[in-house]
Amino acid sequence: METTDINLYTFGSHKSLKDLCEKLGDSDFCADLGLRYPYLGGSMAKRISSVAMVEELGRIGMLGFFGAAGLPFSVVESAVDRLAGADFPCGFNLIHSPQEPDLEKALAELYIRKGVRLVEASAFLALTLPLVRYRTHGIHRLPDGTIVVPNRIIAKVSREELAEKFFSPPPEKLLQELVAEGAITAEQAGLAARIPLAQEVTAEADSGGHTDNRPALALFPTIQSVALRMQAKYDYAVKLRAGLGGGIATPAAAAAAFAMGAAYIMTGSINQACIESGTSDEVRRMLAETRQADVSMAPAADMFEMGVTVQVLKRGTMFPMRAAKLYEIYRAYACLEDIPTAERDKLEKTFFQAAMSDIWQNTRSYFLERDPRQVERAERDPKHLMALVFRWYLGQAAHWAKDGQVSRKMDYQVWCGPAMGAFNEWVAGSFLEPPARRTVSTVALNIIFGAAVLTRANILRYQGVQLPPEALNIQPLEYTQIKEYLS
Numbered sequence: 450m451e452t453t454d455i456n457l458y459t460f461g462s463h464k465s466l467k468d469l470c471e472k473l474g475d476s477d478f479c480a481d482l483g484l485r486y487p488y489l490g491g492s493m494a495k496r497i498s499s500v501a502m503v504e505e506l507g508r509i510g511m512l513g514f515f516g517a518a519g520l521p522f523s524v525v526e527s528a529v530d531r532l533a534g535a536d537f538p539c540g541f542n543l544i545h546s547p548q549e550p551d552l553e554k555a556l557a558e559l560y561i562r563k564g565v566r567l568v569e570a571s572a573f574l575a576l577t578l579p580l581v582r583y584r585t586h587g588i589h590r591l592p593d594g595t596i597v598v599p600n601r602i603i604a605k606v607s608r609e610e611l612a613e614k615f616f617s618p619p620p621e622k623l624l625q626e627l628v629a630e631g632a633i634t635a636e637q638a639g640l641a642a643r644i645p646l647a648q649e650v651t652a653e654a655d656s657g658g659h660t661d662n663r664p665a666l667a668l669f670p671t672i673q674s675v676a677l678r679m680q681a682k683y684d685y686a687v688k689l690r691a692g693l694g695g696g697i698a699t700p701a702a703a704a705a706a707f708a709m710g711a712a713y714i715m716t717g718s719i720n721q722a723c724i725e726s727g728t729s730d731e732v733r734r735m736l737a738e739t740r741q742a743d744v745s746m747a748p749a750a751d752m753f754e755m756g757v758t759v760q761v762l763k764r765g766t767m768f769p770m771r772a773a774k775l776y777e778i779y780r781a782y783a784c785l786e787d788i789p790t791a792e793r794d795k796l797e798k799t800f801f802q803a804a805m806s807d808i809w810q811n812t813r814s815y816f817l818e819r820d821p822r823q824v825e826r827a828e829r830d831p832k833h834l835m836a837l838v839f840r841w842y843l844g845q846a847a848h849w850a851k852d853g854q855v856s857r858k859m860d861y862q863v864w865c866g867p868a869m870g871a872f873n874e875w876v877a878g879s880f881l882e883p884p885a886r887r888t889v890s891t892v893a894l895n896i897i898f899g900a901a902v903l904t905r906a907n908i909l910r911y912q913g914v915q916l917p918p919e920a921l922n923i924q925p926l927e928y929t930q931i932k933e934y935l936s
């Protein structure tokens with residue numbers, strides 16, 4: 450067959466490409482949430498997904514989640530206040546905190562009190578009372594029988610068992626606890642038994658931060674199948690949907706996600722590299738140089754004792770190695786005093802650059818304010834004290850990176866997945882190569898627009914039109930150029 454010389458951008462009409470961008474994914478999902486494009490910027494802890502990032506995504510018809518994890522309560526509260534009057538959809542992270550259950554509860558209550566209507570629930574290992582309380586708050590029935598649920602949860606999971614739990618109605622036991630507490634009425638509990646805890650679940654494949662490193666191609670169809678199964682089982686009045694995050698950094702990956710049936714896509718790593726993110730320019734520079742294999746797993750600060758790991762950058766920092774060493778030591782000894790002197794000296798001189806006794810004093814003061822039970826426990830249980838001291842390092846390592854503290858560059862903890870390398874390869878040689886040119890809106894629009902162009906190319910190819918190979922080489926376009934196509 451002859452190769453056809455078609456310009457994929459202008460073939461047909463601009464309008465059809467614009468329409469295609471808006472039709473990728475599940476257009477009912479976009480309509481329900483008030484979005485133009487099925488593109489979500491996932492929560493990134495410690496306000497790395499900042500208010501500015503959420504605003505920018507909202508401005509272009511996408512959805513951003515504010516990164517509430519790991520922040521003082523007052524900082525989350527002021528972000529909620531700043532975004533309260535927004536005339537675009539936005540959401541906040543509700544992260545599972547098994548080590549600090551009071552914090553999770555306080556956060557859920559803050560969202561309820563302030564009328565936050567959308568949260569991204571993540572890192573849950575089991576369902577909790579605050580989560581169910583958030584979802585069921587204000588549930589009621591209209592005169593025509595419709596059940597109205599004001600609060601929406603988009604859950605992010607890497608495991609099918611959890612997807613099943615989120616797609617199911619809230620557990621009866623937790624509903625009864627809420628009734629007993631007076632948080633909801635028995636009638637509300639009855640209504641809640643007929644809705645899914647989350648109508649949307651994001652399948653989180655191999656991503657930056659908390660991840661099970663599942664391959665998207667295997668994980669997504671599984672989660673989508675769970676959605677269909679649970680839909681049939683509970684015969685809900687609403688449609689369950691599965692989105693996909695983890696590894697999406699290029700038009701090709703986005704087009705593949707939509708081709709698999711993703712209702713929406715979610716990105717993270719590539720947004721951290723954009724100028725609106727709440728990290729430092731130093732980290733943005735490191736991210737702009739990251740290649741596929743420059744990431745690895747390291748112990749997580751929040752679930753250190755449980756052996757949970759997070760995906761981080763390994764190029765240009767020794768954090769993954771040092772954090773792994775700390776976990777090894779934690780497993781091997783019952784308390785700080787049992788660590789051989791030479792090893793302790795090395796930790797204090799090289800890793801911490803501080804005396805462990807001083808670190809404990811700082812950590813103690815911190816927890817006395819935030820969660821005094823941690824201090825009581827540590828003073829009873831020396832292994833817990835050791836965990837808190839080691840977690841100080843893991844926590845600070847993220848701050849040193851975020852604040853661009855150059856003297857601690859070897860200890861930077863930068864959450865990042867292989868998506869970063871894919872993005873850097875795609876934009877190499879283009880205006881998006883320098884980190885200063887990466888805005889979250891330009892990156893996001895390029896991915897959605899490029900996915901539409903590739904989808905159009907595939908439709909043509911399946912109809913027998915032979916395209917030249919360069920037609921499939923989607924190059925990044927300037928923001929104004931894309932806006933022209935999409936206007």
Ligand SMILES: Cc1cc2nc3c(=O)[nH]c(=O)nc-3n(C[C@H](O)[C@H](O)[C@H](O)COP(=O)(O)O)c2cc1C
Nearest residue numbers: 491492493494518571656657658695696717718868
């Ligand atoms: C720097 C960084 C911080 C993150 N922090 C959180 C978080 O606090 N809560 C959360 O739900 N997901 C968090 N994630 C995951 C993202 O929201 C998103 O699901 C993920 O990054 C998508 O995969 P990708 O990194 O391959 O794009 C984080 C990711 C990164 C890169």
